Amino acid sequence: MFGLFGKKIDTARSEALRNALGSLVDPHAGETLADAHFIERAEVVGDEAQIDVVLDxxxxxxxxxxxxxxxxxxxxxEGIKSAKTTIAFVSPLGSSQNGKPLPGVRNIIAVASGKGGVGKSTTSVNLALALAAEGATVGLLDADIYGPSQPLMLGAKETPVVDEQRAMQPVMAHGLQTMSIGYLIDDAQAMVWRGPMVTSALMQLLNDTRWHDLDYLIVDMPPGTGDIQLTLAQKVPVAGSVIVTTPQDIALIDARKAITMFEKVNVPVLGVIENMSVHVCSNCGHVEPIFGSGGGEKLASENHIDLLGQLPLDLAIRTDVDEGWPTVVRDSESVNALIYRQTARKLAAALGRHLRQDHFDGPNISIDEDGGDADG
Known part of the structure; x- marks a missing residue:
């Protein structure tokens, strides 16, 4: 066998290289590179290792x-003196595996909570920006029709442009493609609508927006387990969901309900994000778990899902979104921004792992005593 420029591939060392690389554990996916099928090529040409890795x-x-x-x-x-590595990212096609895909969107991820006040919208916008900072093309849909908050958090106030097909162009904000009912109404206008009107508005926002080649569409869900949650789960090809909670018991009770709801409608729960994990004093830096500790970890363990990240209760996170500059873009090298980026990588990796396992496991076929086929 020959590599580039006609140099002969060292078969024995190439096999040793593949075995060594394949045994490495990816810290985000929680699997070896071999099990995750991330190694596209691992060859030794002369005394050089040539490595191509494709992450999902x-x-x-x-x-x-x-x-x-x-x-x-x-x-x-032994015998390898240099190495050349390329690393690429190709997002999976999660939403095409769960119903008819949404044009222009490869993966829809719902960010939900069982109750309000846990920082779900702040988490949603920073997760979306973190995925974009990591190299993905990302959209953000504000699904809270009664209380849209993303326009304020993004510092975006423009009205969406409607094209000749009466479709809306997403509003660009900090590199994200975004849509919200908040772009279409006055800030002081109350949405006094019954459930069917709300779900109809959500579907219009989702389907009438011209999303452009998104790797991920983050959907900032309203709190609870009502009409909008059920509509999204039943009518939209959601690839996965993530639950935001605080460590305190009252939030965990409602977070469990949100997990149960997604399980009942067959939407995978990719993990838990614990918000307000500890309080960081803005004056002295003292750290204190004022809402308790270990709640998010316990919730994840009980439900056999990942604890994707733990965010502090930090004044800067709140003021950043109030001023339209979420932490990931305002202070991209801060500790909090880096936690959001680590959490976003783990979230996307959890989606990739779920889709791989779902694809490779497949149905089990067994033969019954009568000689017929049966799904096991």
Whole structure:
């Protein structure tokens, strides 16, 4: 076998390289690179290791660390003196596996909570921006018809442009494609609508927006388990959901209800994000778990899902969104921004892992005693 420029591939060392790289564990996916099928190519040509890795989650903030790990591992193999690595990201097609896909959107992820006041909208906008910072093309849909908050959090006030097909162009904000009922009504206008009108408005916002080649569409859900949640789960190809909670018991009770709701409508719950995990004093930096501790971890463990991240109760996070500059874009190198980016990588990796396992597991076929086929 020959590699680029006609140089012969060292078969034995290439196999050793694949085995060594394949045993490495991806910290976001929680699987080895071999099990996750991330290694596209691992060959030794002459004394050089040539490595191509394709991730199914965006990882711009992890690329340098992963490259260093891959190349250090390669150089430990006898006879390899140099290594050349390329890392790429290709988002999975999660929403095409759950009903008719939404044009222009590869994966729809619902961000939900069982109750209000846990910071779900703040988490949604920062997650969307974090995924974009990691290298994905991202949209954000504000599904809270009664209390839209994303226009304020994004500092966006323009009215969507309607094209000749009467479709709305998404409002661009900090690099995100966004849509909200808040762009179409006055700030002081109350939406005094019954359930069917609300769900109809949501479907219009979702389907009448010209989303453009999105890897992920983050849907900021209203709190609770009512009409909008059921409509989204039953009529929209949601690839997965994430539950936002605080550590306190009253929030965890409602978060469990949200998990149960998604399970009943067959929407995968990808994990839990614990918000307001600890309070950080803006004057002295003292850290205190004023809402308790361990709640998010316990909730995730009980439901056999991932604890994707823990965000602090920090004054800066609140003031950033109030001023239309969420933390991930206002202070991109801050500790909080980096936590959001780590959480976003783990969320996207959890989606990729779920889709891989769902694809590779498939139905079990068994033969009954009568000689007929049966799904096991």
């Amino acid at each position: 989650y965006p990882a711009a903030g992890f690329e340098a660390e992963l490259t260093e790990l891959l190349e250090r591992t390669a150089l430990q193999i």
